[in-house]
Amino acid sequence: MGDYPSRSVNATAGDLGVTPRHARGAGSGASPSNFDEPPRGGGGALPKKARFSIEAGFRGLSTASGAMVLVIIVAIAVFLISKAIPALQANTGNFLTQFEWRPNEAQPSFGIAALAFGTVLSSVIALIVAVPIALSIALFLSHYAPKRLATPLGFVIDLLAAVPSVVFGLWGRDVFQEPVRDFSIWLNKYFSWIPLFGGDGPFGQSVLLGGLVLAIMVLPIVTSLSREVFQQTPGMNEEAALALGATRWEMIRTAVLPYGKPGVIAAVMLGLGRALGETIALALTLSVAFNISFNLIENGGNSVAANIANSFAEANDTGRGALIASGLVLFAITLVVNMTARAIIYRRREFRDSAA
Amino acid sequence: MAKRIEASNVSSYYGSFKAIDSVSMTVEPKTITALIGPSGCGKSTFLRSINRMHEVLPNARIEGSLTIDDQNIYDPDVDVTAVRRMIGMVFQRPNPFPTMSIYENAVAGLKLNGVKKKSILDEAAEKSLRSANLWDEVKDRLDRPGAGLSGGQQQRLCIARTIAVEPQVVLMDEPCSALDPISTLAIEDLMFKLKDRFTIIIVTHNMQQAARVSDKTGFFSIDKTGDPGRLIEYDDTQKIFSNPAQKKTEDYITGRFG
Numbered sequence A: 001m002g003d004y005p006s007r008s009v010n011a012t013a014g015d016l017g018v019t020p021r022h023a024r025g026a027g028s029g030a031s032p033s034n035f036d037e038p039p040r041g042g043g044g045a046l047p048k049k050a051r052f053s054i055e056a057g058f059r060g061l062s063t064a065s066g067a068m069v070l071v072i073i074v075a076i077a078v079f080l081i082s083k084a085i086p087a088l089q090a091n092t093g094n095f096l097t098q099f100e101w102r103p104n105e106a107q108p109s110f111g112i113a114a115l116a117f118g119t120v121l122s123s124v125i126a127l128i129v130a131v132p133i134a135l136s137i138a139l140f141l142s143h144y145a146p147k148r149l150a151t152p153l154g155f156v157i158d159l160l161a162a163v164p165s166v167v168f169g170l171w172g173r174d175v176f177q178e179p180v181r182d183f184s185i186w187l188n189k190y191f192s193w194i195p196l197f198g199g200d201g202p203f204g205q206s207v208l209l210g211g212l213v214l215a216i217m218v219l220p221i222v223t224s225l226s227r228e229v230f231q232q233t234p235g236m237n238e239e240a241a242l243a244l245g246a247t248r249w250e251m252i253r254t255a256v257l258p259y260g261k262p263g264v265i266a267a268v269m270l271g272l273g274r275a276l277g278e279t280i281a282l283a284l285t286l287s288v289a290f291n292i293s294f295n296l297i298e299n300g301g302n303s304v305a306a307n308i309a310n311s312f313a314e315a316n317d318t319g320r321g322a323l324i325a326s327g328l329v330l331f332a333i334t335l336v337v338n339m340t341a342r343a344i345i346y347r348r349r350e351f352r353d354s355a356a
Numbered sequence B: 001m002a003k004r005i006e007a008s009n010v011s012s013y014y015g016s017f018k019a020i021d022s023v024s025m026t027v028e029p030k031t032i033t034a035l036i037g038p039s040g041c042g043k044s045t046f047l048r049s050i051n052r053m054h055e056v057l058p059n060a061r062i063e064g065s066l067t068i069d070d071q072n073i074y075d076p077d078v079d080v081t082a083v084r085r086m087i088g089m090v091f092q093r094p095n096p097f098p099t100m101s102i103y104e105n106a107v108a109g110l111k112l113n114g115v116k117k118k119s120i121l122d123e124a125a126e127k128s129l130r131s132a133n134l135w136d137e138v139k140d141r142l143d144r145p146g147a148g149l150s151g152g153q154q155q156r157l158c159i160a161r162t163i164a165v166e167p168q169v170v171l172m173d174e175p176c177s178a179l180d181p182i183s184t185l186a187i188e189d190l191m192f193k194l195k196d197r198f199t200i201i202i203v204t205h206n207m208q209q210a211a212r213v214s215d216k217t218g219f220f221s222i223d224k225t226g227d228p229g230r231l232i233e234y235d236d237t238q239k240i241f242s243n244p245a246q247k248k249t250e251d252y253i254t255g256r257f258g
């Protein structure tokens, strides 16, 4: 109360005859004004509404750009689908179940299953590895580290987000592959009874390598978004928890994590989006295979985006159509992921909104 | 249940800034003590020193000694979380946990203490909400967000949350300053009721409130900005409001304060 400037100041009659063009008419109930502004309602006849104003112009401009975006998106979709359909019709195999990708031959035969599986598997590995680490770093930066350490460390992590993916890909192929191969051999030696780590090799250029490189790539996004979310926890809720006798970790569990949950989910989904769509890093680290296998350490693996990058150059018309069809499937996967995330965030909305 | 608090020569600092200087007072069990004084004179700082919430802020520290029934609150061997469970706190602005329901808010402290059994939690939730005079208003919507209640109800929910862990002492820092007069009266009624079980120390800007609810009153003041706050006078509320010993106290309660 009393924080808002009076809404009626403008509407009462003043003695200024001039009304600036952008001023609202005297009748509009919500004219913005400050106390220290002289009333400018004007004593004479009510001023006419401006016919052309910046207001109207801007509204037109923003509506037009909004509409334009929609038109472009629809146009792209129509184009892609029109390219994909002939290829799908020419397919002699089953697009959903075929485990091969030979669309350039006279009898084209290709299927999405192995690619979609590889995409999801490598992304899931990336998230399983990256999310716990990212959340720990984020909490450390927001609630444990002294400011002098948190600021530069946060900066370094943001820098990591700016590294181009081709650099990660090359690094993964030329440097990181060695330790991952050694680790895979070790896993295979002691844990081959778990199907994930079975097989007879060769090891190294595997889904595990791809997933780990992806993990490093999504780590910065998830970290810096989560950190921001954690920092926004209202101080009074943190104090409330401490005053109830919570240790710092209990305070984080009581006040910080629940408050940040929707934001963290959004951060993870953004990370997942990046992992699903990642192209070049996987094209460089995986050694192409067209099968569905839960073996993480043997050479192999594939992904929709990597396959597009690898095969686009040599593709004929049908081949391109097939690749576009696979791109549409990737789009559908990302869409489902995003909508799931929204649904999760939406469910607890009542609790968040009433807190505002 | 309720315990005696004894402060002697307590000085609290924010970094190098001394916010209160050498405050000494004894608060008897099962009484209500009001702390009054102009803004910035260190009432909140003193209150937060009692349950060791002061040290949560970086570089904040205190000198002097504070005891609860002759146990040193600031003993290096003492577990801070135990002190805070023993000395609960209600804040100026109602601060229920925004992600929790009414029920979850009420039992949040118990859950922090490792209580998991549903029957115990249910019982404690009802008991504390009843004690906070809130049960009848919320018993049909315990699973609704706590932050959806009115300001006065939220503050009573925060009181319920505080007393659910059965503290010895309850500190309240201007608990009514964000509330309307009716909610304020509801909280004052509640304080009388809680006095049977707890030692209560309340900071208030409202002198009528201090006069209405408290047994003892402490008047804090500062000479000028930048100086530390001091406890000018501490006596029976009756005495402070009818016949204060200090000129400064009289000036303040009669509204002649600068």
Ligand SMILES: Nc1ncnc2c1ncn2[C@@H]1O[C@H](COP(=O)(O)OP(=O)(O)O)[C@@H](O)[C@H]1O
Residues within 6 Å of the ligand: B014, B017, B019, B037, B038, B039, B040, B041, B042, B043, B044, B045, B046, B057, B226, B229
């Ligand atoms: N977090 C803080 N950091 C630094 N100084 C503070 C902080 N909180 C309060 N102070 C200072 O301590 C003094 C006492 O404040 P406070 O205890 O909040 O007074 P009151 O509650 O009586 O209004 C004031 O001068 C205030 O500016």
Ligand SMILES: [Mg+2]
Residues within 6 Å of the ligand: B043, B044, B045, B173
């Ligand atoms: Mg205060």
